[in-house]
Amino acid sequence: MIFRPAIRLGLLFALVAGASGLHPASAAHAAIGTPVANAEMPLIEGGKAYALKEAEANVLVFFRPKQERSLEALRELAQCQVGFSGKSVHWAAVVSASAPAGEVTAIMRDTGFAAPVLVDNGDALYSSLGLALHPVVVLVGKDKTLAAFEPFRSVEFCTIVGARIRHALGELSDAELRNVLSPPTATQGGSEQVARRYRAFAEALFKDQKYDKALENVRKSLDKDPRLAPAHALLGSILTTQGNCAEAIPAFNKALEIDAASSSAREGLARCKAGH
Amino acid sequence: MTTVRGALYILLVLGISISSLAQSPAPAAAAVQAQAKKAPAVAASRKPAPGTLAPLPAKPTPASSHAPFEAGDCKICHQSADPKQPGPVVKTGPALCLECHEEFAGVLKRPHTHAPARADCTSCHNPHNANYRKLQLQEPRTMCSNCHDKIGKIVSKATVPHKAVTGGAQCTACHNPHGSAVEKLLVQLPFDLCMSCHNVDTMTDAKGRKLQNLKAWLDKNKNWHGPVAAKDCSSCHEPHGGDHFRLLKADYPQEFYAPYDPRAYELCFSCHQEAAFSTAQTSTLTSFRNGSTNLHFLHLQQSGRGRTCRACHEVHASKQDNHIREGVPYGSGGWMLKLHFKKTATGGSCEKTCHSEKTYVNKAAR
Numbered sequence: 162m163i164f165r166p167a168i169r170l171g172l173l174f175a176l177v178a179g180a181s182g183l184h185p186a187s188a189a190h191a192a193i194g195t196p197v198a199n200a201e202m203p204l205i206e207g208g209k210a211y212a213l214k215e216a217e218a219n220v221l222v223f224f225r226p227k228q229e230r231s232l233e234a235l236r237e238l239a240q241c242q243v244g245f246s247g248k249s250v251h252w253a254a255v256v257s258a259s260a261p262a263g264e265v266t267a268i269m270r271d272t273g274f275a276a277p278v279l280v281d282n283g284d285a286l287y288s289s290l291g292l293a294l295h296p297v298v299v300l301v302g303k304d305k306t307l308a309a310f311e312p313f314r315s316v317e318f319c320t321i322v323g324a325r326i327r328h329a330l331g332e333l334s335d336a337e338l339r340n341v342l343s344p345p346t347a348t349q350g351g352s353e354q355v356a357r358r359y360r361a362f363a364e365a366l367f368k369d370q371k372y373d374k375a376l377e378n379v380r381k382s383l384d385k386d387p388r389l390a391p392a393h394a395l396l397g398s399i400l401t402t403q404g405n406c407a408e409a410i411p412a413f414n415k416a417l418e419i420d421a422a423s424s425s426a427r428e429g430l431a432r433c434k435a436g437h
Numbered sequence: 438m439t440t441v442r443g444a445l446y447i448l449l450v451l452g453i454s455i456s457s458l459a460q461s462p463a464p465a466a467a468a469v470q471a472q473a474k475k476a477p478a479v480a481a482s483r484k485p486a487p488g489t490l491a492p493l494p495a496k497p498t499p500a501s502s503h504a505p506f507e508a509g510d511c512k513i514c515h516q517s518a519d520p521k522q523p524g525p526v527v528k529t530g531p532a533l534c535l536e537c538h539e540e541f542a543g544v545l546k547r548p549h550t551h552a553p554a555r556a557d558c559t560s561c562h563n564p565h566n567a568n569y570r571k572l573q574l575q576e577p578r579t580m581c582s583n584c585h586d587k588i589g590k591i592v593s594k595a596t597v598p599h600k601a602v603t604g605g606a607q608c609t610a611c612h613n614p615h616g617s618a619v620e621k622l623l624v625q626l627p628f629d630l631c632m633s634c635h636n637v638d639t640m641t642d643a644k645g646r647k648l649q650n651l652k653a654w655l656d657k658n659k660n661w662h663g664p665v666a667a668k669d670c671s672s673c674h675e676p677h678g679g680d681h682f683r684l685l686k687a688d689y690p691q692e693f694y695a696p697y698d699p700r701a702y703e704l705c706f707s708c709h710q711e712a713a714f715s716t717a718q719t720s721t722l723t724s725f726r727n728g729s730t731n732l733h734f735l736h737l738q739q740s741g742r743g744r745t746c747r748a749c750h751e752v753h754a755s756k757q758d759n760h761i762r763e764g765v766p767y768g769s770g771g772w773m774l775k776l777h778f779k780k781t782a783t784g785g786s787c788e789k790t791c792h793s794e795k796t797y798v799n800k801a802a803r
Contacts, residue, residue, distance in 0.1 A: 230708065285721060295708065347617035347624045
C-alpha cells in the first residue's frame with residue numbers, strides 16, 4: 162500500500178521538503194529555502210513531464226477550475242507571461258487529479274495562460290509545499306528551492322509576481338523588490354507644493370508687472386516653505402524692480418545659501434551690487 | 438456678453454484649439470500636453486455640461502475659489518485681463534494648469550493615471566470657483582459615479598455601507614484621482630490603506646457597533662492569515678459597501694455551532710478547498726488529521742452541533758500557527774473558552790476545552 166504512486170510521490174516530496182525540520186503543513190506553506198523535489202508528473206493532455214526545468218526561475222501556478230479567483234489569476238498571469246518571453250523562466254500550471262480535465266482545459270483556453278498542465282496525483286506536490294489554498298504561485302529558484310510564495314491578490318498581482326520573478330533572474334535588487342512590495346503612498350499637495358504654486362502665481366504676476374500682488378504672493382509662498390530658494394530669488398527680483406535693493410540683497414543671499422547654483426539669485430545680486 | 442462668454446466656455450470644454458500667445462511650455466508641461474493629446478478622449482457625454490465651468494455667483498459663498506480668479510487676474514489663464522471678456526485660455530489641456538500646479542507633472546507620470554486627468558483638468562474641476570472643496574464640480578461620490586456607475590450603484594444600494602466611502606473625502610479617501618503607483622489608483626496597497634483608519638479603539642460601523650483596532654491586533658499577533666499577509670484586505674472585504682456582515686464579500690458563519698453547509702462557508706471556499714472539510718479520510722488535504730482521519734471533517738460535520746471556523750480560528754491573525762485562537766467568547770456572560778492548543782513534533786493536541794485532552798498525529802516521529 163505504501164508503494165502506491167501518489168503516496169510514494171508524496172513521501173518523496175515530504176522527504177525533501179521536510180528537510181528543514183519543520184512539517185510543511187505547520188505553516189501557511191513550506192519555509193522559503195525548502196528544497197523542492199523534481200518529480201515526473203502526468204500532463205493533462207497525456208504524457209508526462211518533470212515539474213521543474215533547468216531554468217533561472219520555475220513558476221508553478223496551482224489553481225482550481227471553476228474558481229473565480231483562479232480565473233482572474235490565470236488571466237492576469239497570461240498578461241504577465243508576455244514580459245518574460247525569451248527569458249529563462251519556466252511556467253507550469255498544477256491541478257489536482259480530482260479536477261475534471263474538461264474544466265481544466267476550458268479555463269486554460271479561456272484565460273490564454275500558456276503553460277503545460279501537470280496533474281498532481283493525490284495532491285502530493287500541493288501537500289508537500291504545505292499549501293492550503295488556491296490559486297497560488299510558487300516560485301522555485303535555479304537551486305531548486307522554494308524562493309517565493311504568492312497567493313492571488315486582487316490588486317497588483319502581476320506586478321508582484323513579475324517582481325518576484327525578476328528578482329530571481331537577478332534583474333531586480335532587494336531594495337527594488339521591497340519598493341514593489343511596499344509602493345510609495347500616492348500623495349500630492351502639502352505645504353511645499355502650495356508654496357510652489359504661490360511662487361508660480363507670483364512669477365506670472367511679476368511678468369505682468371503687477372508688483373504689489375507679486376510681492377504679496379511670493380511672501381505667501383515663503384510662509385509655506387521658508388526653504389524654497391526660487392521664492393527667495395523671486396522676492397529679490399521683485400524688490401529690485403521696485404528699486405529696493407536694500408531688501409533685495411538679503412533675499413538673494415538667502416536663495417544662494419539654500420541653493421548655491423541659483424543663477425537668478427546670483428545675477429540679481431550682481432545687478433543690485435552694480436547699482437542697477 | 439453672457440452669450441459670448443457662454444460660447445467661449447463651450448469652446449473651452451470641447452477642447453477646440455485656439456491660437457494662443459506664443460509661449461514655450463515648460464518641458465514637463467510639454468510632455469504632459471503631448472500625453473494628453475494621445476490620451477483617449479473623455480466621452481462627450483461625460484464632459485462637463487456647457488456653462489458648468491463658468492464662475493459661480495458670489496452668493497452664496499462658494500466652498501472653494503481659485504487664487505488667480507479671486508484676485509481678478511484673468512490674464513494668468515486667459516488672453517485678456519478683462520473679467521467680462523477674458524477671451525480663450527492661453528493653453529489647452531492640463532498644460533495650462535501645470536504652469537502653477539507643477540507637482541502634477543510628476544503625478545501624471547506615475548504607473549497608473551486617470552484618463553480624465555490626463556485629458557483635461559476641467560473634467561472634474563471648475564477653474565474659477567466651486568461649491569465643493571478643491572474646485573470640484575460635484576462631491577466625489579456623485580462625480581465619480583458619473584463614469585463609474587456600477588461602483589456608484591454598489592455604494593448607494595449597500596445594506597452594509599462603508600463609512601470611508603459614504604462620508605468625509607468619499608472616493609478620494611482611498612483613491613488618488615490623478616495618478617498612483619498602485620492599481621485602481623489606490624493611494625496605497627489595500628492593507629496599508631485600511632490600517633490608516635482601522636488603527637483606533639473608537640471606530641464603529643454604520644450601526645454604531647464597535648470595530649476592532651485591527652492594527653493593534655496585528656501588532657500583537659504575528660501569525661497572519663494569507664490575505665492579510667498579502668496586504669489584500671479586499672480578498673475578503675468589499676471596500677465600497679455590501680450586503681454581508683462586516684463588509685464581507687460572501688457568506689461566513691457568525692455562529693459558534695452550525696450544521697455543516699458549504700454555502701455558509703462561501704467566503705472561505707473562495708480560496709480553500711471544500712474537499713479539505715468534507716472528505717472524511719485524507720492524508721494530503723489537511724494537516725489537521727489523526728493518521729488519515731480528517732479532524733476538520735469530524736469537527737465541522739458533527740450531527741446537529743458542527744463547529745464553525747470561528748470556534749477554533751482567528752480570521753485575521755493569531756499568536757499560534759494555523760491561526761488557532763487562544764480562546765473564543767462563549768455564552769452571553771463574556772467568558773473566554775480557552776482552546777489550550779499545543780503543537781507537538783508529530784501533530785498537536787487540545788485539552789480542557791470543548792473536550793478533555795485529545796492528541797492527533799499527522800506524521801511519523803523522527
